Amino acid sequence: MEKVYLTAEGYQKLKAELEHLQGPRRREVVQAIQTAREHGDLSENAEYDAAKEEQAKLEFRISQLQEQLAKAQVIDKTHIPDGRVSQGQQVRVLDLQTQEEMEYYLVAPAESDFAKQRISVTSPIGKGLIGKKIGDEVEIKIPAGVKRYRIISITMV
Numbered sequence: 001m002e003k004v005y006l007t008a009e010g011y012q013k014l015k016a017e018l019e020h021l022q023g024p025r026r027r028e029v030v031q032a033i034q035t036a037r038e039h040g041d042l043s044e045n046a047e048y049d050a051a052k053e054e055q056a057k058l059e060f061r062i063s064q065l066q067e068q069l070a071k072a073q074v075i076d077k078t079h080i081p082d083g084r085v086s087q088g089q090q091v092r093v094l095d096l097q098t099q100e101e102m103e104y105y106l107v108a109p110a111e112s113d114f115a116k117q118r119i120s121v122t123s124p125i126g127k128g129l130i131g132k133k134i135g136d137e138v139e140i141k142i143p144a145g146v147k148r149y150r151i152i153s154i155t156m157v
Contacts, residue, residue: 004071007088007157010111011074018065021058029055068110077156085129087121090157093129093149096137104129105157 006014033055036048075088085091090105104125105118112120119126125147128140132151140147 002071003073004068004108004110005075005087006072006108006111008074010107011069011072014065014069014072014110018062018069021062021065025058026062029058083133083154085132085151085154087130088157090155091129091151092153092155094152096148096150101152106130 029051032051033048036045036051039045039047077088085106087106087108090103092101092103094101103117105116106121106126106129107118109120109122112118112123121127121130124142125140128138128147129149129151132138134151134154137148137150140149
């Protein structure tokens with residue numbers, strides 16, 4: 001089984017989502033199905049169809065989360081190599097074209113959220129930064145072209 005490395009925060013977030021979906025959310029969907037059944041003929045009951053579709057989506061997401069958590073291994077910060085970019089670290093870079101500084105937090109795909117600068121280690125930028133050290137300049141091909149960065153700092157979060 002292929003391991004999925006997660007930050008402690010990411011692991012707890014997925015676990016909390018699973019607990020919510022298996023508990024309160026599942027009860028809400030079951031109640032919606034029961035309510036729709038009470039409206040009579042199921043063959044022409046759009047409310048019932050919508051509730052059953054919602055149940056299928058819910059069960060699929062629960063299955064995904066269970067699989068991710070079963071494969072999950074929380075990153076042990078004591079085993080992250082010093083001075084090199086790796087998952088679970090915050091990296092500050094200087095965009096060599098715009099001279100703008102940016103920060104990225106490298107996480108597993110399940111934890112990524114670009115709006116919060118949490119980028120996946122499997123993304124082009126994530127792959128381009130992994131293994132580099134402070135002062136390294138990297139050229140990364142992204143869908144919009146090529147980005148050139150200099151690594152300014154690496155911080156364990």
